[in-house]
Amino acid sequence: MSISKNSGVEVAGYPATAESAGHARTVSRGGSAAVLERLLQDRLALLGLVIILVVVAVAIFAPYIAPNDPVKVDLQHRLAPPSAQYPLGTDHLGRCLLSRLIYGARVSLSTAVLALSAILLIGLPVGILAGYCGGWVDNLFMRLVDIMLAFPGLILALVIAGMLGPGLLNVMLALALVWWVGYARVVRGMVLSVKEKEFILAARACGTSECGIIIRHILPNIISPVIVLTTLDMGKLILAISGLSFLGLGAQPPTPEWGAMLNDGRPYMQVAPQLMIYPGLCIMTVVLAFNLLGDGLRDVLDSRITTGVKEV
Structure with a gap:
């Protein structure tokens, strides 16, 4: 350990000066630009990103895009074929149908984002507290995680949603x-690895508080895998929400939601298969887009994750 000319402490070659902090921020910004550039070179990831952006735009501007009121009932035109007034036809x-699909994007995406x-x-x-504090805190949280992981996730979600009652909020x-336990375990493992690095020792030697170490050093070094995990889980969450809505536990009539639309069209599969085909295609497309983007992010960030932890 040595004292630098700027009164910063240097431990194991890691200077803790104002100049080094500014340099780290510059490197971080440059790294973000490099990640974006590499991501744009991945055609499949770029395709997934474009699809997601289009669906998000459709969800945001749904009132201006939808040709009709998605909940307006018109029994005189039930199960009508595609026409100028109803581009994809009508339901039972x-x-x-097109208006309900457009508004369904808003419901499905917003529900998944809020749940995530x-x-x-x-x-x-x-995960951060368990990995950083260790001891009885780690044992307490991890035993709770072990108990939660002993139950099948979807079955446990069904039980909880059934006890709370139907509705998107309860879903x-x-x-x-149910889902937080996976994140807690992954984050704990990353924190256990990062907190033993030399730049953490340097931060402690500089007198940085424990909260400051977590915010300035731990979080930036675990955020990349968390971003990949959340991107991949968005597709899984949309599938789970649609599945629970299909079973009647999620969105309730007349709310337009893709899973609920699948359930509504099930009795008419023989005479009007489009009532199930179109919502199913929407779910499949969005889930595929998030998976493509998540795989691309994982490939781009993999070198940053596997070659070592970056000092910030």
């Missing part, structure tokens, strides 16, 4: 209560 209640946010709010702090709570 005469509602515009709740999962991160639980899983990240638990989000059920998925958050």
